[in-house]
Every structure is written in C-alpha cells, then in structure tokens.
Amino acid sequence: MKRVLTGNYAAAYGATAAKVNVVAAYPITPQTTIVEILSEIVANGELNAEFIKVESEHSALAACIGAQSAGARTYTATSSQGLALMHELIHWTARARLPIVMTNVNRALGPGWSIWADATDSVSQRDTGWMQVYCENNQEVYDTTLMAYKISEHADILLPTLVNLDAFFLSHTSQVVDMIDQDRVDAFLPTYAPEYKLDIDNPRSFGSLTSPDHYYEFSYKMHKAHEAAKQIIPEVHAQFAKEFGREYGMTESYRCDDAEYLLVTYGTIAGTTMDAVDRMRDKGIKAGALKIRYFRPFPSEEVRSILKNAIKVGVIDRMISFGHEGAFFTETKAAMYGETVPLYGFIAGLGGRDVSIKDIESMVDKMQAEDPSNLIWIGVKE
Amino acid sequence: MTKKDDQKPIVFEGASDMPPMSASQGSMSVNKTASWRSIRPIIHEEKCKSCMICWKFCPEPAIFPTSPPTINYDYCKGCGICIEECPFDAITSEKEGK
Numbered sequence: 001m002k003r004v005l006t007g008n009y010a011a012a013y014g015a016t017a018a019k020v021n022v023v024a025a026y027p028i029t030p031q032t033t034i035v036e037i038l039s040e041i042v043a044n045g046e047l048n049a050e051f052i053k054v055e056s057e058h059s060a061l062a063a064c065i066g067a068q069s070a071g072a073r074t075y076t077a078t079s080s081q082g083l084a085l086m087h088e089l090i091h092w093t094a095r096a097r098l099p100i101v102m103t104n105v106n107r108a109l110g111p112g113w114s115i116w117a118d119a120t121d122s123v124s125q126r127d128t129g130w131m132q133v134y135c136e137n138n139q140e141v142y143d144t145t146l147m148a149y150k151i152s153e154h155a156d157i158l159l160p161t162l163v164n165l166d167a168f169f170l171s172h173t174s175q176v177v178d179m180i181d182q183d184r185v186d187a188f189l190p191t192y193a194p195e196y197k198l199d200i201d202n203p204r205s206f207g208s209l210t211s212p213d214h215y216y217e218f219s220y221k222m223h224k225a226h227e228a229a230k231q232i233i234p235e236v237h238a239q240f241a242k243e244f245g246r247e248y249g250m251t252e253s254y255r256c257d258d259a260e261y262l263l264v265t266y267g268t269i270a271g272t273t274m275d276a277v278d279r280m281r282d283k284g285i286k287a288g289a290l291k292i293r294y295f296r297p298f299p300s301e302e303v304r305s306i307l308k309n310a311i312k313v314g315v316i317d318r319m320i321s322f323g324h325e326g327a328f329f330t331e332t333k334a335a336m337y338g339e340t341v342p343l344y345g346f347i348a349g350l351g352g353r354d355v356s357i358k359d360i361e362s363m364v365d366k367m368q369a370e371d372p373s374n375l376i377w378i379g380v381k382e
Numbered sequence: 383m384t385k386k387d388d389q390k391p392i393v394f395e396g397a398s399d400m401p402p403m404s405a406s407q408g409s410m411s412v413n414k415t416a417s418w419r420s421i422r423p424i425i426h427e428e429k430c431k432s433c434m435i436c437w438k439f440c441p442e443p444a445i446f447p448t449s450p451p452t453i454n455y456d457y458c459k460g461c462g463i464c465i466e467e468c469p470f471d472a473i474t475s476e477k478e479g480k
C-alpha cells in the first residue's frame with residue numbers, strides 16, 4: 001500500500017510493521033513526531049505494544065534495555081542532545097548484545113542551538129559497537145528499519161542498529177512510501193526469540209563483574225559479530241529484494257563504473273550528488289557517486305574496489321571531527337590504504353546549511369585544480 | 383572446565399565456549415565472594431527473636447531465613463548491615479583472621 005509519509009512517519013510505520021513489543025522514547029525536535037504517531041498507533045490498537053513514558057532519553061534506552069533483556073522486541077528514537085544523553089546506555093546495549101533498533105534523526109549539537117541536519121550526533125557514537133545505517137529517502141527509512149531488526153537479531157550478530165535520517169530534509173518532508181502488507185512482513189521477520197534472556201525458569205546473571213580473563217574475549221566476539229554482519233547484511237538485502245523488489249547494499253554506486261571523479265557521501269546529500277553527477281556527465285565530466293549506507297560495520301573492501309580506479313576521489317561529510325577532518329573521509333582514506341588515488345575531504349552543510357548541486361559541482365572543480373588542499377570547506381562565509 | 387548439570391560450562395576457557403554477552407549461569411557456585419571480608423557477623427541464638435530483619439537487609443543475600451537465621455560465610459562480605467539493623471543486638475562482629 002502506497003502512502004505519502006514523512007521520514008519520521010516512515011520510521012514509526014517501519015517499527016509498527018516489525019511488531020515491536022515495547023516502545024520507550026522521549027520527544028526531541030525533530031524526532032518528536034515519531035513518538036507522537038507511535039503513541040497514537042499503540043493507543044488505537046494498531047500495534048499491540050507497551051508504550052513506556054519516560055522522563056529522559058537515558059531512561060528511554062534503559063527501559064528498552066530492560067524489556068529487550070526480558071525477550072521483548074523494542075524500539076526507541078531520538079536525536080542530537082538526546083542521543084548524547086543516552087551515551088552510557090548506548091555502550092551498554094551493544095555490550096549486552098541486545099538487538100535494539102533505534103532511529104536517530106541526525107541533528108546538530110548545541111550550543112549554538114540548532115535543530116537542523118548534521119551527522120555529528122551519530123558519528124560521536126562510532127565506537128559503541130552499534131551498527132549504523134544512513135538513509136537517503138523515506139522509503140529507505142521504512143525498509144531499513146524493517147531489515148535492521150532482521151539483521152540485528154541474527155544469531156551470529158546480536159548487535160543493535162542505529163538508523164539515521166537527516167533532520168527536516170527527511171524527518172519532515174513527505175514522500176511516497178510503499179508499505180508492505182503485514183503478512184508478508186511477518187514471513188520476512190519472524191517473532192524475536194532470543195537464546196539468552198531474563199527467565200525465572202532458567203535464571204542467569206546478566207552484566208556481572210567481568211575480569212580481564214573474559215572481557216577481552218567479549219570484545220573480540222563483538223568485533224567478530226561486526227565482521228559476520230558484513231556477510232549477513234548483503235544476504236538480508238538479497239532476501240528483501242527477492243520478496244519486495246527493492247534493492248539495497250552496504251553502499252550504493254551511481255555511475256561509478258567508468259567514473260574519473262568520484263564523490264563519496266551519505267544521507268540526503270547522496271541524492272543531490274547523484275543529480276550533480278548527471279549534470280556533470282551532460283557537460284562531459286566523467287563523475288560518479290558512491291553512497292555509503294553502513295558506517296558500522298564499515299564496508300572497506302567494497303569501498304576500495306569501487307574507488308580504486310578513479311582519477312580523484314572526494315568525500316563529502318556533513319560533520320567535522322574537530323582537529324582532524326570529516327569521519328567518513330577518515331574511514332574512506334583508511335579503506336584506500338596502499339592505493340595511489342588522491343583523496344580530498346569536503347566539509348559541507350553543517351547545522352543544516354543547504355548543499356546544492358552547484359556546491360557539489362564546485363567540489364569536482366576544486367579536485368581538478370592543480371594542487372588542492374586535502375580538507376576543503378564548502379561555502380564558508382570568511 | 384567446571385560444568386553444570388546440563389554440561390554447559392560455568393567457567394570459560396576461551397571465546398568459543400563463551401556466550402556472546404556476560405550472561406553467566408551457575409557461576410556463583412564456583413565463585414566464592416567472601417575472601418575480602420574483614421569482619422565476621424555472628425548471630426547469638428539466645429538473643430535472636432527470628433524477626434528476619436537481618437535476612438531482609440542483607441544485600442548479598444548471604445542470610446538464609448531459618449530460625450534462627452543462618453549466615454553463609456562463603457558469600458557474606460562483612461558489610462555489617464545485619465549488625466546495624468538487628469533490633470535486638472543479637473548479631474555481633476568479630477575481627478576476621480585474628
């Protein structure tokens with residue numbers, strides 16, 4: 001059934017289709033309408049779930065951790081400072097290997113108080129052990145939410161997923177979303193049945209004191225699970241494509257095959273970049289775009305195989321790791337270690353500043369210049 | 383390696399026999415946690431009224447609700463809460479290892 005939905009509603013309907021048992025979330029602009037619509041969906045009986053009202057984001061994730069530990073499938077959503085407030089429990093979720101799915105509406109951190117798009121919030125959670133996906137449109141938000149449960153709950157993975165969408169560009173923008181019939185979702189995503197859970201008939205202690213004798217191995221196993229995810233995610237994508245006809249990858253290449261100038265990016269800027277690529281191609285410039293969907297686990301091998309034949313590669317980040325560069329630029333460079341293709345980092349669109357097709361064309365102009373610097377700020381009013 | 387009745391390990395040798403998360407089962411039967419106790423609570427039967435207040439307050443819980451209650455010294459950490467809470471002064475403390 002096709003409906004016109006905002007990105008936030010697409011996330012909420014994705015969680016509804018996944019038949020989550022527990023929702024605990026605290027409102028924060030621009031995520032608020034996710035919580036609003038979910039509370040309506042639960043109140044009107046469309047979703048048989050417990051809706052836990054909490055007093056903060058820290059409590060929201062804590063409530064999900066408790067419920068998920070008891071064997072429930074849970075959902076929460078947040079943004080920016082809210083995600084930052086959850087930080088301690090974001091580590092906890094992954095280390096407890098709870099396959100919780102959370103939507104994060106990418107929003108800048110204050111002060112200066114901004115409610116607009118910026119990926120600093122989610123990138124700041126990089127080393128927590130969560131998987132992270134970035135979406136380009138509302139259909140992708142809905143589909144990714146559904147697939148995230150299947151991927152996270154896979155017995156060889158058991159890791160939570162953060163599904164990211166850009167503030168306002170997606171969260172409050174309506175697009176046509178093809179929603180999947182419930183019986184077909186149910187066949188794709190079976191009921192959550194964890195092997196390890198709180199169970200009075202089979203008691204265990206969870207999260208107990210762990211000495212260096214075992215902590216090291218737990219960390220090793222988490223990393224192995226991320227490596228396994230790199231194999232399993234494409235399998236789930238293939239199954240999804242077979243069932244529902246929409247194809248996804250850990251990355252998405254656009255006119256990359258013979259591209260000389262390749263631009264790597266994520267989120268909504270990816271869509272604009274693909275349009276810019278078409279314009280440049282019309283002008284005879286062999287441009288291409290590589291959208292990165294999965295930031296963790298990072299698809300290094302895939303990125304490298306797509307980029308290695310380009311003449312020059314630019315990476316567009318809607319965030320800055322102060323004192324260094326954009327995080328996706330760092331990862332892309334690491335993936336390209338040993339290759340000779342020059343790489344350039346572009347910082348663009350911080351705090352929701354618009355990134356236009358012209359801006360993206362200007363990046364290729366700058367890469368073509370004789371001796372471009374390695375980190376280029378686009379559109380700074382000096 | 384120590385095993386439970388169902389032959390699953392309690393003490394893990396390495397990553398391959400560990401669960402994915404810290405979720406142990408039966409580990410308290412091998413991990414005695416009283417080694418750091420510096421004082422030993424002693425229940426005096428003649429003063430004890432079996433009110434079970436000590437049983438309720440013991441955080442471990444190392445007190446069993448027998449009459450009078452009994453303390454399991456494999457797990458009592460010597461926090462002294464039971465001594466403090468007993469309304470009949472029926473529990474005294476003795477220095478450990480003297």
Ligand code: SF4
Binds near residue numbers: 425435436468471472
């Ligand atoms: S609190 Fe004191 S009186 Fe009550 S059961 Fe314990 S030892 Fe006995």
Ligand code: SF4
Binds near residue numbers: 440465
């Ligand atoms: S000293 Fe503390 S741990 Fe030991 S029995 Fe008393 S309350 Fe329990």
